[in-house]
Amino acid sequence: MQIRVAIIICSLLLLGVVAAIALRSTKEDWHSYQQRYYDLAARRTKNPAVKKAVQSASLEIKQDIVKGFGKLRVDRCRTCHAAIDDPNFKSDPQPLRAHPDMPPHPFSTFGCTICHEGNGRGLSAHDAHGRSHFWPEPLLMEPYIQSSCVRCHEPPYPKGTDHLQRGSRLFVKYACVGCHTIQNFSRGKLGAELTDVGNRLKLQAMHAKIINPKAAVALSIMPTFNMPKQDRVDIVVFLKSRRGRTIVEDPITYHRKNKRWLATPPPRVPVTLAVGKTAFERRGCLSCHKLGRSDGRLAPELTWLGRLRSARYVVDHLRDPRRHTPGSSMPNFFMSPSERSAIALFLRNQREVTLPQLPSRQYSLLCARCHGPKGDGKGIIAHNLVPRPRVFTNARFFNWLPEKRAHDAILHGVPGTAMPPFEALLSRAQAEALFAFVRKHFIGKARPTRKSRRLLEPPPFAYSAAAASRGRSIFLKRCYGCHGRLGDGRGPNAPEMLPRPRNLRNHHFFSRLADERLYESIKYGIVGTGMPAWDVLTVKQRWSLVYFVRSLSRTGPAAEPSKDATQKGGQ
Amino acid sequence: MSDTKLSKDRPPKEGNSRRRVLGMIATGALALSGSALGLLTAVFFKPRVTYGPPQKFRVGKPATFTSGSEIAYQKQAVLVRREGNQFAVISTKCTHLGCTVNATDIGFECPCHGSTYDRRGSNVSGPAPSPLAWFLISLAPNGDLVVDKDKKVPAGTYLEIKA
Ligand code: FES
Numbered sequence: 229m230q231i232r233v234a235i236i237i238c239s240l241l242l243l244g245v246v247a248a249i250a251l252r253s254t255k256e257d258w259h260s261y262q263q264r265y266y267d268l269a270a271r272r273t274k275n276p277a278v279k280k281a282v283q284s285a286s287l288e289i290k291q292d293i294v295k296g297f298g299k300l301r302v303d304r305c306r307t308c309h310a311a312i313d314d315p316n317f318k319s320d321p322q323p324l325r326a327h328p329d330m331p332p333h334p335f336s337t338f339g340c341t342i343c344h345e346g347n348g349r350g351l352s353a354h355d356a357h358g359r360s361h362f363w364p365e366p367l368l369m370e371p372y373i374q375s376s377c378v379r380c381h382e383p384p385y386p387k388g389t390d391h392l393q394r395g396s397r398l399f400v401k402y403a404c405v406g407c408h409t410i411q412n413f414s415r416g417k418l419g420a421e422l423t424d425v426g427n428r429l430k431l432q433a434m435h436a437k438i439i440n441p442k443a444a445v446a447l448s449i450m451p452t453f454n455m456p457k458q459d460r461v462d463i464v465v466f467l468k469s470r471r472g473r474t475i476v477e478d479p480i481t482y483h484r485k486n487k488r489w490l491a492t493p494p495p496r497v498p499v500t501l502a503v504g505k506t507a508f509e510r511r512g513c514l515s516c517h518k519l520g521r522s523d524g525r526l527a528p529e530l531t532w533l534g535r536l537r538s539a540r541y542v543v544d545h546l547r548d549p550r551r552h553t554p555g556s557s558m559p560n561f562f563m564s565p566s567e568r569s570a571i572a573l574f575l576r577n578q579r580e581v582t583l584p585q586l587p588s589r590q591y592s593l594l595c596a597r598c599h600g601p602k603g604d605g606k607g608i609i610a611h612n613l614v615p616r617p618r619v620f621t622n623a624r625f626f627n628w629l630p631e632k633r634a635h636d637a638i639l640h641g642v643p644g645t646a647m648p649p650f651e652a653l654l655s656r657a658q659a660e661a662l663f664a665f666v667r668k669h670f671i672g673k674a675r676p677t678r679k680s681r682r683l684l685e686p687p688p689f690a691y692s693a694a695a696a697s698r699g700r701s702i703f704l705k706r707c708y709g710c711h712g713r714l715g716d717g718r719g720p721n722a723p724e725m726l727p728r729p730r731n732l733r734n735h736h737f738f739s740r741l742a743d744e745r746l747y748e749s750i751k752y753g754i755v756g757t758g759m760p761a762w763d764v765l766t767v768k769q770r771w772s773l774v775y776f777v778r779s780l781s782r783t784g785p786a787a788e789p790s791k792d793a794t795q796k797g798g799q
Numbered sequence: 800m801s802d803t804k805l806s807k808d809r810p811p812k813e814g815n816s817r818r819r820v821l822g823m824i825a826t827g828a829l830a831l832s833g834s835a836l837g838l839l840t841a842v843f844f845k846p847r848v849t850y851g852p853p854q855k856f857r858v859g860k861p862a863t864f865t866s867g868s869e870i871a872y873q874k875q876a877v878l879v880r881r882e883g884n885q886f887a888v889i890s891t892k893c894t895h896l897g898c899t900v901n902a903t904d905i906g907f908e909c910p911c912h913g914s915t916y917d918r919r920g921s922n923v924s925g926p927a928p929s930p931l932a933w934f935l936i937s938l939a940p941n942g943d944l945v946v947d948k949d950k951k952v953p954a955g956t957y958l959e960i961k962a
Contacts, residue, residue: 232821239828246832250839269940277960281938281945289848302850314941336857 258308262287265310265324272316294339303339303348343376375469380476395466398459403512406559411486418559424472434464449557451526494564504574507567525608534575536648542572554734555614587665603670613646620670625756627675634663644736685767691775691784699776715780725758738781746774857943861960869902885957888946889920890932919954
C-alpha cells in the first residue's frame with residue numbers, strides 16, 4: 229500500500245516539476261524587454277505605417293554576425309537592447325536606451341562586443357554581461373569602455389578618450405615605465421610585462437594589484453603607490469587598453485616597429501642644470517623619491533643626496549641601479565650618459581640644508597625616513613629597502629657593535645646599501661652626539677662590558693680558486709638555508725628572519741670589509757641577528773668560507789686587511 | 800502483530816478498485832510528464848537562431864530611395880523597388896539554376912540560360928520553371944525599411960508609406 233502512495237506522490241511531483249520547467253522556458257527576460265520596446269515604440273511614433281509594423285512584430289532573437297575583427301563574433305545584444313538605433317529612446321533607462329551616435333561604426337559591421345566586451349551570445353543579463361566568474365571579458369562600462377578604442381586606433385588617440393589619454397600620461401608619471409615593459413611604449417624589466425595585460429586581467433584584478441601588490445604575489449617588490457582613486461581608475465583604463473597588437477596591424481609590421489623602437493637610442497641632451505631639472509621631473513623620480521616638499525614616499529630622500537654622494541656615484545647608479553646596488557628596487561630608466569650627468573648635476577645643486585642643532589631634530593630629518601621615527605626600523609620607505617634599515621631597538625646587536633663602527637657607518641655610509649655617508653653634513657662630534665641620542669632613546673639598555681674575543685687564527689693558506697670551491701661545498705651544506713644557494717641572501721629561511729641574511733654577492737659591501745671581519749663573523753656569529761657562531765667548523769673550513777664569499781662578491785683575491793677598510797665597513 | 804495483519808487483509812473488492820484508481824493517476828501523471836519532457840526535448844533541438852547570413856535585414860530609410868528606382872542588393876540577392884510611395888522587394892535569384900538576374904526595362908533577364916521575367920517577376924520565356932519570389936517588406940520602429948526573406952508574399956504586394 230505504502231509503496232503505491234509513494235509512487236503516486238513521486239509521479240505527481242515529477243509532473244509538477246516538468247510543468248514548472250515548461251512554463252519557465254516559455255518566458256524569458258528578453259521577451260518582456262522586447263515587448264516593452266514594441267509597446268513604447270508604437271505609442272511614441274507618429275508614422276502610422278511604423279505603428280502597424282511594430283504592432284505586428286513578433287518577439288525574436290536578433291543577432292549580428294560580425295566577421296573581420298579577428299574571431300567571428302555573434303552578438304545578440306539587440307535582443308534586449310532593441311532600441312539602440314531608435315532616436316526616440318535617447319534618454320530611456322537601460323536596457324531600452326538608444327546608443328550615442330558613433331557615425332563611422334555601424335552596428336551591423338562592428339557589432340557590440342568588439343567594444344563593450346561581455347558574452348555576445350548570452351540571452352540573459354547575467355550571461356551576456358559576462359558576470360559569471362569564469363567569463364574572461366565582463367562588460368566594460370564608462371570610463372573603461374575607452375580602452376576599447378585602442379583595439380584599432382593607435383596614438384594619438386581619438387577624441388573623447390580623456391581617461392585613456394590621462395592614464396597613459398600617468399603611467400609615465402608614476403614611473404610605471406621603469407619596471408614594466410609595454411612594447412612600443414616602455415622597456416622596464418623589473419615587473420611583469422604588460423603588453424597584453426588587457427587580455428589577461430579583469431578590471432577588478434588590476435585594481436587589486438595596484439592597491440596591494442603583495443596580496444596576490446607575496447614576493448612582489450612592487451611598491452604600494454599612494455595615488456588618488458581617480459589616478460588609479462585612469463591607469464586601469466590605460467592598462468585595459470593594452471591588448472598587444474591592434475586589429476589593423478599585421479604581425480610583421482608590428483614586430484618591425486617594435487624592433488625600430490627598441491633600437492632608438494635615448495636622446496642626448498646638453499648637461500645643464502635646467503635640462504637636469506626637466507629630466508628629473510619627466511622621468512617621474514618624484515613618484516618614489518623625495519625632493520624638498522614633493523614626496524613619493526617610497527624611496528630615499530634626494531634633497532641632500534647630491535651633496536652626500538659623488539656625481540660619479542649618481543651617474544653609475546643611474547646606469548643600472550640594480551647592478552650598482554644589489555637589492556635596490558630602483559629600475560633602470562635607460563638614460564643616455566648625458567642625461568645621467570645632467571640629473572647628477574641637478575641633484576648636486578640643491579638648496580643648502582640648514583641642519584638643526586638638536587640631535588633629536590637631526591634624527592627626524594636625516595634618519596627617520598628609513599629607520600623610523602621610533603627607531604624600530606619601520607620608516608615609511610623601510611619595506612622598499614634591501615637590506616633593511618637597522619632596527620635600533622635591537623639592543624643585543626647594538627650593545628655588541630663597537631661604538632666606533634656605528635659612528636663610522638654614519639659618517640662613511642655602508643657601501644652597497646641605501647645608507648649614505650653623512651660626512652658632508654655632519655662632523656664627527658655631531659655624528660657621535662646623534663648616535664648617543666639613538667642609544668639613549670631607542671637602544672635603551674646600558675652597554676654591558678664586552679668579553680674580549682680570543683685572538684683570531686691567521687689564515688693557514690692564501691686565497692686560491694681551489695680554496696674558494698672547497699668553501700662552496702661547505703656553504704652548500706651549512707649556509708644556503710639562509711643565504712640561499714646563490715648566496716644572494718634569499719634562502720628558504722630568509723623571509724622569516726629580521727634582519728635579513730646578508731646578500732653575499734654585494735660587491736661594494738664586501739670590498740670594504742676585511743678578511744678578519746668576515747672570519748670573525750663566521751666564527752662568533754653576529755649577536756642580535758640570525759647568524760650563529762660556527763665554532764663547529766675548523767679553522768681551515770672557516771677560511772675556505774671567507775674565500776668563497778670573496779669569490780662570490782668578486783672581491784678576491786683576499787682584500788688587503790688595511791685599517792681603512794676595517795673602519796669604513798660597518799655592519 | 801495479528802492486528803496489523805488483519806488490517807492489511809481488507810475485503811479484496813474495495814482494495815482493488817482503490818488500487819486501480821491510484822494506479823491510473825500515477826500512470827497518467829507519468830505519461831503526461833514523459834510526453835511533456837519529450838516535447839521540451841524536441842523544442843530544445845530545434846535551433847532558435849542560425850549562424851547563416853541574416854534573413855532579415857534593414858535597407859535604410861524610405862527617403863533614400865527615389866521614386867521609380869530599383870536598387871539591387873547583390874549579397875542578399877534581392878531588389879528593392881519604389882514606385883511612388885509604394886515599396887516592394889523581389890528576389891533576383893533565377894528559379895532555373897540560381898543565377899542572379901538583371902533588371903531590364905521590361906522586367907528581368909537571366910545571363911546564364913536566357914530566362915526572362917516580366918516586371919511582376921512572372922517567367923515569360925526560357926528554362927525558368929516558376930516566377931521570381933516577392934518578399935515581405937515592412938518598417939522597423941526607428942523608420943528603417945526591413946526586408947524579411949523568410950516571408951514570401953504574393954506577387955504585386957506593395958507596402959504603402961505616406962510621406
Ligand atoms: S539560371 Fe537563370 S536561366 Fe538558367
